[in-house]
Amino acid sequence: MGLALPQSFADCMRDETTAQEQLNTVWGTAPVSLRDSCEGEAKAGGSQSYVDLLTCIQMAEWAKSPSTATRLRGASKNRNSQ
Template identity: 40%
Template sequence: MPISISAIVVGTHLVVAAADGVPAFDISRSCKLDVAATTGPSVDQSLKNCVSDENRARQELVSQWPKFSASSKAQCIPLEGIGGDPSYVSLLTCLQMYLWDR
């Protein structure tokens, strides 16, 4: 089944547009799901720690966003939607690995 050139151009445009700014993730939901997998008396503290880690990672992403290449953003952002809820910590790690690889 051949893919038309216009479909490729449109698809490429969507990836570039998605990489223009730091994506918006629902960290409350992500953290609640992560913490739900744990047990113990410190569930509230675990949730607070998760949200705090995610917020710090997002702040770091915002400040470092221009340093990351468009190709690394195009590789890492879609990975965050695989297998669960996205994470700024995971996205930052992925993008930093591309920086270190240069």
């Protein structure tokens, strides 16, 4: 089915750190209502995630204006091939 193997702890932490850095650039400009909504989503299930929080904000931007939204910089397809 093309599913990737589970991500290593180091890769997961790198993704979280990268998402946190990206959030630092967009958090202050996001509307408070969106931040509150995305925070609730990111905390759902008991574990908080910067990746989930960033994805929520990016998806809201894209839904509002697909042509001008910031492009997603997700996980690398080539990470596990090294």
